[in-house]
Amino acid sequence: MKDLEQHLVPIDLTSAMGQLVELSATNSWTYNPQGLATTLNMLLEMFSSLGASVSTQPIRDHVEIDDRGEPRARKLGDIASIQKWPEAPVQILLVGHYDTVFSPEHPFQSSTLKGDRLVGPGTADMKGGLLVMHAALSTLEASPWAGTVGWQALLTPDEEIGSPGSAEVLERASAEKMAGFVFEPSFPDGSLASERKGSGTFDLHVQGVAAHAGRDHHLGRNAVTAAARLATELERLNGHWEGVTVNIGSISGGGPTNIVPDSAVVRLNVRVPTGRIADEFQQAVESIAAQASSADGITVTTHGTFTRRPKEMSSGIEALLGGAKRAAAAVGFNLDWHATGGVSDGNNLAAAGLPNLDNLGVHGGNIHSDSEFMYPASLATRSALSGLLLLMLASGELEVPQ
Template sequence: MPDLLADTEEMVRCESPSTDPAALARSVDVVARVGTRRLGVEPERLGIHLRWRLGDGPHRVLLLGHHDTVWPLGSLATHPYTVDGGVMRGPGCFDMKAGLALAFRIAAGRSGVTLLVTGDEELGSPGSRALVEEEARAADAALVLEASAPGGALKTERKGVSVYDVEVTGRAAHAGLEPERGHNATVELAHQVLAIEALADPVLGTTVTPTLMSAGTARNTVSAKGSVAVDVRVRTAAEQERVDAGMRALRPVLYGTRVDVVGGANRPPLAASASAALFTRAARIASELGHPPVAGVAVGGGSDGNLTAGVGTPTLDGLGAVGGGAHADDEHVLVDELVPRAVLLSALLDELLAVSTKPASTAGSPRP
């Protein structure tokens, strides 16, 4: 426990917002130092990403995590690192620096493990996706040390994620003198937002959510430009394809306006079938250890586990710290759950290193 707390504190106290290159450079140094201290070997430095290959021979299990967070610089001043009453608090402690501390602890002294820590997961892994997929293809199983679901449940299914920007172009005109000469991008954008929202299918769990929106340049000017960001979450690849076709089919309603759609699929779904065998194994091990029953849940948020499952690698997610409040003011870790989690992970990792888990039919299968 003292080591887990010390390692987590050291990483939490080095703020690492995904959008700040200087902060990420400092963070990657700290994470490398903590990991080297526990693992006894230096990592490969791949920019803001770190990779440890432990032992000789094939590396059959991929441990996966990230050190970037959603918290801006200065968050420690308002959300300081504390441990009080068995609860750890601090920006990024739950998502997912305590998970990194667990990964270092369970990987130490084991051969056949690749430990990959990326620095852009919260942005959708734009620079690390190929690296994650490459490592997953070479592994029999991927264990993702992301924060747990409520109550310590493991994440056995994740929705796929698509992201779009819809840009509308019209023509400016004076709103008082001659509004009829304009083509109003704001009004066109309103039409598009309603069409976008109609692509959702609650029965299938498909959400299509317009989020950030902007239009116009001045109160007394017919707007010539407007845009809206769109967040899509789907349970199946078929739904991801259907929504994509619908987004590409958007057409202007008002004369004189133009609609352009950019973006697309960011992460494929992590289907329940990708995690079923690993979850069954983890639940059995927990029972043998005398731990409370382990639950598995489907969640809407994406992670790099979507990428590992997408290339055909059995994947179990949510294996990190138990707590709650990811990305929120009440982010916290339940300290007393850290050691039991480490014990479960150690036993699971040892079993996976002894027995191959990837069926031959899925090895190397392409990402949908």
């Protein structure tokens, strides 16, 4: 390992911090195509230092149903693929998203340095991580092992809404790769994720029959009360399987009180520990919907699915975690890991059979809140960690069982 460390190219902290401050101040909310385009240009300029080939492609619109069950399409940003050494015998995949969670109207739009923290949107999740990815690849390309490992880096625009458009690109890119690296921030205690639960989002549209509340109440079929009963049934799925949580996020529908409402939507999110339970849950939702539909004049239509399958432990992931622990020790810190209910694009790569580590980005916290922060010092330590991991793979010191 000693020999490998001397090939690490330390990240230039001053210029990296300058880039991160600029990136944080550029709004890249998932539904802000203009801000996403500006952000992607900034990133591609940074990645151009690697001498790789770059292509960008649009992804399909995000389609959701509105409160009347009608589909509504929203534009997303482009996905960028940066690729080098496609002929090399070993290929790896690196993934980072550049979308963030705050719309341009929100007051949290730029960063401030507070003590040992940089507080700002996307500083941890995951614009800081994209700088780590770039630094790790810079180490690999400057090393004697450049060209022994081919790589593809995907910069995606829709992770924060579950990667609906990027999913198929991530799946295709996972084929014939040996390992995947995703640059989500580490947990607040600095550790990595091992297993991750799967996540599903389901929208159940209830169609009833409208009628005047006074004259024809008996002719109406109330979609709002049917939705309330449906939500209660779905809520009961909590506790049915070990490790499954069902969250009814909203019930919407109805209108003026003098009309029997004919439309309502129940929206839920579920987290599951295994693929088998994901399938069983989906069947349970279908049968609850069918049961509700058997009421006179009521029709329930189920939309949605598991956007992230569970990421379960494998020998490949174990090998990568072990390698990361050795790499961290070599650059001077201790690294642990634990399972989580949170999801990432690492779920998608694992579902496509690609062993991966998925929070190799900066150390920070409070993500998805207006106090999101990262520790600037972690740009150096995490870049060294990932850089060394890539060198271990390229030099054959780390092997990943498939």
